[in-house]
Amino acid sequence: MSDAPGTARPTVGANARRLEVGLAAALREFVREPVNLALLVVLPPLVVVSYGSIMSSFPRLPYMSGSPETLGAVAGTLFVAGFLPGVIGLFQVISARNADARLSLAGFPRATLFGARLLTVLAASLLTAGVSLAALATRTDVASLPAAFGVLVLVGVLYGLVGMLVGTVLPRELEGSLVLIFLADVDEALASGIVRTDAAFTKLFPLHYPHELFGAAVDGREFATSDAAAAGAYVVVLGVAALAAYATLTGEGGLR
Amino acid sequence: MSSARTTFEMGLREYVRTPVLLALLVFLPAYFIAVFTRVMPEQTVPVAVAGETVPVGMKAVVAALMTPMAAALVGGIAGLFLMRSAREADTRLSIVGASVPELLAARGGVLTVAAVVASLVATAVMTVTYVPEHLEWFVAATVLAGLLYGSLGALVGLVFNRLAGVYVLMFGPLLDIFLAQNPLSTETHAVAPYLPGHYPTELAFDAAFTASVDPATLLWGIAYLVGVAALTGLAFRRALQVG
Numbered sequence: 001m002s003d004a005p006g007t008a009r010p011t012v013g014a015n016a017r018r019l020e021v022g023l024a025a026a027l028r029e030f031v032r033e034p035v036n037l038a039l040l041v042v043l044p045p046l047v048v049v050s051y052g053s054i055m056s057s058f059p060r061l062p063y064m065s066g067s068p069e070t071l072g073a074v075a076g077t078l079f080v081a082g083f084l085p086g087v088i089g090l091f092q093v094i095s096a097r098n099a100d101a102r103l104s105l106a107g108f109p110r111a112t113l114f115g116a117r118l119l120t121v122l123a124a125s126l127l128t129a130g131v132s133l134a135a136l137a138t139r140t141d142v143a144s145l146p147a148a149f150g151v152l153v154l155v156g157v158l159y160g161l162v163g164m165l166v167g168t169v170l171p172r173e174l175e176g177s178l179v180l181i182f183l184a185d186v187d188e189a190l191a192s193g194i195v196r197t198d199a200a201f202t203k204l205f206p207l208h209y210p211h212e213l214f215g216a217a218v219d220g221r222e223f224a225t226s227d228a229a230a231a232g233a234y235v236v237v238l239g240v241a242a243l244a245a246y247a248t249l250t251g252e253g254g255l256r
Numbered sequence: 257m258s259s260a261r262t263t264f265e266m267g268l269r270e271y272v273r274t275p276v277l278l279a280l281l282v283f284l285p286a287y288f289i290a291v292f293t294r295v296m297p298e299q300t301v302p303v304a305v306a307g308e309t310v311p312v313g314m315k316a317v318v319a320a321l322m323t324p325m326a327a328a329l330v331g332g333i334a335g336l337f338l339m340r341s342a343r344e345a346d347t348r349l350s351i352v353g354a355s356v357p358e359l360l361a362a363r364g365g366v367l368t369v370a371a372v373v374a375s376l377v378a379t380a381v382m383t384v385t386y387v388p389e390h391l392e393w394f395v396a397a398t399v400l401a402g403l404l405y406g407s408l409g410a411l412v413g414l415v416f417n418r419l420a421g422v423y424v425l426m427f428g429p430l431l432d433i434f435l436a437q438n439p440l441s442t443e444t445h446a447v448a449p450y451l452p453g454h455y456p457t458e459l460a461f462d463a464a465f466t467a468s469v470d471p472a473t474l475l476w477g478i479a480y481l482v483g484v485a486a487l488t489g490l491a492f493r494r495a496l497q498v499g
Contacts, residue, residue, distance in 0.1 A: 035416050057441040087422050174337040177422050182284045185430050186291055197295040
């Protein structure tokens with residue numbers, strides 16, 4: 001991934017400053033719309049409580065791993081922890097497309113631009129994970145809060161990367177949102193354990209392994225090494241794919 | 257009404273000239289229904305339809321539930337971005353003499369086309385797994401779901417912002433149609449009858465699994481739609497005045 005031609009290679013200190021500037025600008029842009037902040041704080045408890053409440057009308061079916069109410073609250077927590085950062089990742093890339101391409105031409109390293117966007121997603125993931133886990137803890141016992149928090153942050157970064165990748169490949173809001181919503185809703189419905197599925201390919205969806213890990217954290221079981229490895233590998237592969245697509249977008253000729 | 261017709265045609269042309277969008281409008285509902293019907297096990301479950309509990313195949317239940325949901329997702333996102341992307345143009349059209357009802361009719365027309373396309377594609381894919389008893393009523397239920405969420409998407413987009421709109425449309429249909437209206441639940445949740453997915457889902461299940469359909473369900477659904485559309489119209493008028 002080479003930088004724009006004719007630019008000197010920046011030092012590590014200069015890169016760190018640029019990363020800081022990029023992150024600060026992205027956060028400021030987000031915070032200046034009060035609706036965005038309100039959504040980050042209000043939506044997680046609303047979704048967690050609504051899922052738990054509505055699922056309490058379901059009977060406990062033989063394949064369900066816990067009471068429907070708890071299952072619903074857990075599914076809602078994972079959903080909101082993943083998809084809020086996912087949407088932020090999507091719009092980060094789409095709305096900053098032209099600005100990032102110009103910054104790249106002006107000598108801003110593409111990896112640093114990508115890093116600044118990813119750090120914003122990470123900040124959103126940390127906040128959403130904390131708020132949604134707090135909401136879940138009011139409804140059900142969470143055996144290992146630190147482990148559960150870690151999994152929720154992982155889910156946020158995972159879907160943040162999905163959002164960034166979708167936003168890079170489909171740079172119009174309508175198309176990007178359509179793809180993200182259809183992917184997210186299928187993923188959530190299949191991973192939640194609310195319906196029984198018997199197809200192996202459901203394991204290919206992003207939430208499958210994090211859902212297993214989160215269930216273990218809530219119940220106080222040890223993480224299965226294979227689940228942790230698969231979830232980690234998913235993040236790495238998505239990160240590489242998103243970075244490659246992003247670098248192509250902000251490279252010369254990739255603006256339009 | 258020539259302004260409305262021209263605006264409608266231009267809006268439709270914009271969709272037609274975006275092949276990626278057209279492909280997604282066809283592919284995504286098809287993918288949605290195909291995935292859900294593929295992963296469900298071959299088993300029969302008791303489902304309460306029109307006051308009776310009848311045994312129905314799990315694949316058919318999920319197909320009947322997810323088809324209106326696919327239309328709701330497409331309609332909702334189309335409604336959200338239709339109003340947002342056309343806001344500047346609509347403000348200018350309003351200044352040069354187009355009335356609010358004309359603009360609303362034009363945008364509503366484009367939204368209806370998107371909802372109908374998504375409904376037809378989703379229903380066509382559904383028929384691979386299960387053919388509803390009354391196909392025409394089932395399509396009507398699916399289009400109704402698309403229009404209801406389309407109006408809601410437009411309303412949220414006008415009142416809040418795109419982020420709020422996408423959040424609402426990401427969580428709303430799943431919470432409403434997949435969970436609150438799910439026939440696997442043994443009792444109806446207190447809020448379920450008031451949610452936008454209630455009448456479309458009830459109509460879809462009646463049309464899919466019973467010998468006769470009560471037209472009153474469709475009429476109630478249309479009344480709900482008129483109420484949401486009226487609110488959207490008010491928000492649209494206000495947005496034009498502000499813009």
